[in-house]
Every structure is written in structure tokens, then in C-alpha cells.
Amino acid sequence: MADNVQTGDPVANDMLFEWLLRRGDTALVLGHRVSEWCGHSPVLEEDIALANIALDLIGQARLWLSLAGEVEGKGRGENELAYLRDAWDFRNVLLTEQPNGDFGKTLMRQFLIDAYQVPLMEALKTSRDNRIAAIAAKTAKEVAYHLDRSADLVIRLGDGTAESHRRMQEALDALWSYTGEMFASDAVDAAMAEAGLAPDPAGLKLLWQETVNAVLDEATLTKPDSDFAHLGGVNGRHSEHLGHLLAEMQFLQRAYPGATW
């Protein structure tokens, strides 16, 4: 346990807290979005697969948010952080809160994030904070399967019928400007990287591009020729979509505080 980061070193607690919220909220918001498909997927097998993925993501969110609450040290646990914060306190990347759209758009969003989560978790396995390394070791196996599945389906649908190809290209075009945020480093990322706790996200971009280029190529999809990126999610500036998502996700705890079953 000697490597655990304790108060005062080597990264300020509030920085670490911010960084953990980014991990937890990204998993939580994406998990909730994917769970919205439950009972609505095009076929039974996909319905179960998506529900599995949503549950994996919510499980990951629990681990990150529990640790965030512990680091914050103000008595907030995973539940308080998930259900009792407002939109401006959420630190997920904007890509995760984008509406599901059709099945193709959901899959494209999943693929673009999976291709980022895989190298991130791989790098986090060697974090100097062994609590982070432990969560990453568990998460890495889950996201590896998510990527395997989403990449496969993006290829099949991209290189499928004329209609499936059109829908996948539209999804890619619509979501592309939300991918840049994953690699936009700020002071929190720099401090984490400096302390050997997490990789600089900018450094993951090459690995992400390798995966994305190969899959889009095989899927016969065209990568949009633009570097424009919507930013702000990880700093609490969200699109209007997040508020609606939270209204549904948090309703029960807001209306019946402390309710359990």
C-alpha cells in the first residue's frame, strides 16, 4: 500500500478527485445511455448484449465514484455522487451524453469511446496509485470485449447494405466533433501524468487513431476531414442532453431521498 497517494502528495486531492470524476461520470453517463436500449433493441441477442455492456459500465462507474468519494473525504459515496449532483458537477466527456439515435449511432458512439478506453485502461494498469491500477486491471478486460464487439458491428454495418452504410456514415459524421475532447489535456491531466498516476490523454491519440483508422477503413466509412472539437464536458459545461438524462436517472432519489429496496 506504500504507493497509495495520501493527502499532500504527489497530486493534490482535489486534482485527483476531479480526475476520478471524469472516469466515473464517463462510465456512468454512457452506461445510462446504453441502458436506454433495454427492451428496445432490434433483436433479442443485441438487447441482452447491450444490457450487459451497460451493466459493465455502471459497475465501472461505481468503482471510480466510490474511490472519488473516498479521496474527497467529505462523506460522499458512489450514490451521493451519482444521484445528488447537478449537470454542471458532472465531468463526463460530451460524447457519452449524446442521444442514442438509431442503433448505428449508438454503436458508433460506443466504438469511438471503446477505442479510447482500451489504451487508457491498459496504461492505467501501471498507475503508481494501486487503487487506480486495480480498477484498471478489472476494467481493461471488460472494455476489451466491448471494443471487440463494437468494432465488429461497425465493420459489418459500414460494409453492409446501402442503408446500413449510410446510417453508419451519418453517425460518424454527427459524432466526430465530440471525439477530440477525449485527448484535450488540461492541468488536471498534466498533474496526474507528472505524478505517474495516469497517462497524458494526448498521448493516447495515436493508439486511438490506429484502431479507428483500421476499423473505419474496413467498414468502408470515410473519416470526416475536420479537427474541430466540442470541449467542456470534463469541466462541467454540458450539452442540454445531460440535464434530461439526469432527470430520468436521478428522479427516484430526488423524489424519495434515501429510498432503498
Add this chain to the structure above:
Amino acid sequence: MKKEWPLWEVFIRGQHGLNHRHVGSLHAPDAEMAIKNARDVYTRRKEGVSIWVVPSAQITASDPGAKDALFEPSMDKIYRHPSFYDIPDEVGKM
């Protein structure tokens, strides 16, 4: 063209050393997707360490109408059961 994906029979090996057992069936466009779907549908609770899928169309089944001729004759052949022998413990599972 048929719109529905073909049906696959799914076999799961519960643990090393045991046989694959038939657990059910599902739809998938091809074998690779059938494995993925089987993983998601049938191994959510750690049910297995290995998956086989077989196109349902490739299964040849015995004729249910012929079951008397096929199975009835073995009913009274109790001497075919190894219940008249003591099986040494070292033999293990039969």
C-alpha cells in the same frame, strides 16, 4: 431472401474436464457473431469456459415417431447397466 438470421445451437463447457452441453439456441448472421451472442446470452453468470455453436440446420435428429422402435427395446435390458459390479474408487467418474 429470408430476413431472419439463421438459428444456431449453443453448447457450453461448464468447467475444464466436463463435456460441452447443449444450453439453447439463438439467432446470428454467422458463426463469429453466434459465438459473441452466445457469450452475452448464455455466459452472463460464469456458466462456462468454452462455447461451441453449430448451425441448427446441420443437426440431424432422430424421428420422434420412431421412438418406440429406437428406445423401447433397451428398457428391459437391465444387464446392460453396470449395477452388478463393484466399481473401484480409482476408476473415477464413469
